[in-house]
Amino acid sequence: MPNQASEAKQPDQSKQSKQADQANQPRAGKHPAPPCTLVIFGAGGDLTKRLLMPALYNLSADGLLDDGMEIIGVNHGERETSAWRDELTQSLKKFAADKASTFHTSQLNEKAWGWVEQRLEYFPGEFEEDETFARLKDRLSKAKTQNVVFYLAVSARFFAPIVEHLGKAGLLEEKDDDFRRLVIEKPFGTDLASAKDLNERILKYAQETQVYRIDHFLGKDTVQSILAVRFANAMFEPIMRREYIDNVQITAAETIGVEGRGSFYEQTGAFRDMVPNHLFQLLGMIAMEPPNSFDAEAVRDKKADIFDAIQPLSAKDVVFGQYEAGPPGPAYKDEDGVAKDSRTETYAAARVHIDNWRWAGVPFYLRTGKRLTERRTEISIQLKRVPFLMFRDTPVESLTPNVFTIRIDPAHGTSFDFNVKVPGPIMQIGPVRSKFDYADFFAERANVGYETLLYDCMLGDETLFQRADSIETAWAAVDQVLHPDTPLDVHGYASGSAGPQAADDLLAADGRAWRPLTDTQTQKKD
Known part of the structure; x- marks a missing residue:
């Protein structure tokens, strides 16, 4: 072999x-x-x-x-x-x-x-x-x-x-x-009302089984592998619940700006463009209950249950930001097609809660933005801290939390941060990381992310496509943010940074912090 x-x-x-x-x-x-x-x-x-x-x-x-x-x-x-x-x-x-x-x-x-x-x-x-x-x-x-x-x-x-x-x-x-x-x-609607209207107009002439609403994020092998990692390994699925998980962070960060698409972005913004579709799809796959099979409807039913259980987001759960001028390039307001007084967000962070037995009390933190310090799409699952009575001389804050990370883009693989004893006569705890990279085990295949989706559509496999009810429940969860009583603040952030300070404050209020976008451990050679 x-x-x-x-x-x-x-x-x-x-x-x-x-x-x-x-x-x-x-x-x-x-x-x-x-x-x-x-x-x-x-x-x-x-x-x-x-x-x-x-x-x-x-x-x-x-x-x-x-x-x-x-x-x-x-x-x-x-x-x-x-x-x-x-x-x-x-x-x-x-x-x-x-x-x-x-x-x-x-x-x-x-x-x-x-x-x-x-x-x-x-x-x-x-x-x-x-x-x-x-x-x-x-x-x-x-x-x-x-x-x-x-x-x-x-x-x-x-x-x-x-x-x-x-x-x-x-x-x-x-x-x-x-x-x-x-x-x-996508975009399949721009809010709940427009999504309902579009579904109604389409389903007047086509059956739901004929409609394949495509999200190219789901065409990525590393996204599809989320289900395999969760449900094909006895070591992972048992801990994926509120008894063991402290929080989940889903990140989709880009280093580029709007790249000549200012007029499009003015009508959309980072939140509409990414959160109720791409990031919610990742949330659905990492949070869903085990389906009875990988039949399309079995999988989509479980994802629909998650979207239906999301607490509607409000202004206090969301932070918007807009990049300013810096070494990477001009400010968003100076981009072609952008109004000089634009309040369109190029960064969005959200705190999401799921009201079900598995995830009650566990916050899911989502963030996406342009002109950030590093390009990275990943899901990081942080476990709760263990009792530290046996490590009386080690401050709690000095111990690295256990974090399981699924790296989607540009790196493909997983990593797990945990603690071990540092060699020597003294009981000292130090952080280490175990990594898996797809390229080390599997021959790479040419892929732009649409191959699986096109192939599945020709086969009639709807597993990776969105249903009308899921589209509408996702928009319903964010509709208050899209139509607030008063406009949300848009915080400036330096190009090439990790985002606005207000996004850090969102997690700090919960006693938590974002995973660093620039992680020196991931840059070490194995």
């Missing part, structure tokens, strides 16, 4: 050769998705270029797409299919060169991309005109298969109109064993 760690560290040239040999060969234990026609609304957009096409390319390289697949790109403006193919080819080549760590090679596998490229067809049409959908219906009637996935890679304002046009044209009707599915990107 080959050594997995050595396979993971083989030279790049060997990886490229191996990838070429395995192109279009199914991954072990997996089978190609059923034949389908993928219709992408927003074929000329950034999402299609940066994420969907690289994901399809990687699925092709893994042999997980059926030869009967067709890909139709719908977009406004006339152009030839050949021009669209050329544009995507150049974009993918640049992406491979710039993101070699994502593709694990700086050159395209021509066979894998050629498989996708020859199935691309450009289809011009306006998203809100009946004529577009009449022509699309005629085109799909001639497709190799009547299995169709409609992917809405468009601005949120087009979600409901496109679904309504698809429904009125009869394109969402499922006949015999053929399927028709909708993939809808």
Whole structure:
């Protein structure tokens, strides 16, 4: 049996050769998705270029797409299919060169991309005109298969109109064993009222089982592994409860600013953009009860229970911040597309309580922000302190708390902080860390985070997708914060720092502190 760690560290040239040999060969234990026609609304957009096409390319390289697949790109403006193919080819080549760590090679596998490229067809049409959908219906009637996935890679304002046009044209009707599915990107609403309205408009024409509300966070292998870590190991699950856990911290920190997306961010802000979706999804996976199976509805039922048990957040549970000028770059207010008197938050911290038997009294602290000191997405679970009677000469404050951390991005793995005796004749306690890194045990695979989600949608597996009730309960939990009686304060923080002082005060009031964003222990070599 080959050594997995050595396979993971083989030279790049060997990886490229191996990838070429395995192109279009199914991954072990997996089978190609059923034949389908993928219709992408927003074929000329950034999402299609940066994420969907690289994901399809990687699925092709893994042999997980059926030869009967067709890909139709719908977009406004006339152009030839050949021009669209050329544009995507150049974009993918640049992406491979710039993101070699994502593709694990700086050159395209021509066979894998050629498989996708020859199935691309450009289809011009306006998203809100009946004529577009009449022509699309005629085109799909001639497709190799009547299995169709409609992917809405468009601005949120087009979600409901496109679904309504698809429904009125009869394109969402499922006949015999053929399927028709909708993939809808976030933001799925901007508050509780808009989410309810969007769900109502969509479910007027489609069944809930046809709707795949996508959150790309759930496509990350390290996020999916949360369930495996919790439920496949007898040593972890028994302690995941209020008797043993002091607090849980979920962090999604970025070092970049809004990167030219100021006008979008002005309408959204860090809290709406991250908390009721990405961070709540992580909270749901780390806090949910064990499902009876990994059947999609069993898992989604347990996550829905968690969202339903969240105490509604109020102003006292939340801190907003906005980055100021510093060495990393200009202040948020000086970014393009941002109002000079903007009160939009680029940082948000929240204290969340879950009212159920397992987690009553255990605070979940969530934080996200831009222009912070380090890029890091992780979940840290801090255990309660043990009685210290036998360590009378060791101050309680000097002992490192036991913390189990699941590292999601950019590092992939886990770590556990605990205490041991320092060598020597005196009973002295010192902190140590045990670490696991995925790269040390498993060969890395090219992944942009959408491969699993696309593959599961074609299979009809909804485990990693959000249901209407979960969407609405998540928005309900934060609706008071989004519509406060008086505007929340927005605290300035220095670019390159860990965030505003008010966020530290939020935890200090509970007698706790954030885990450091810059941790010297994680930088030590094993």
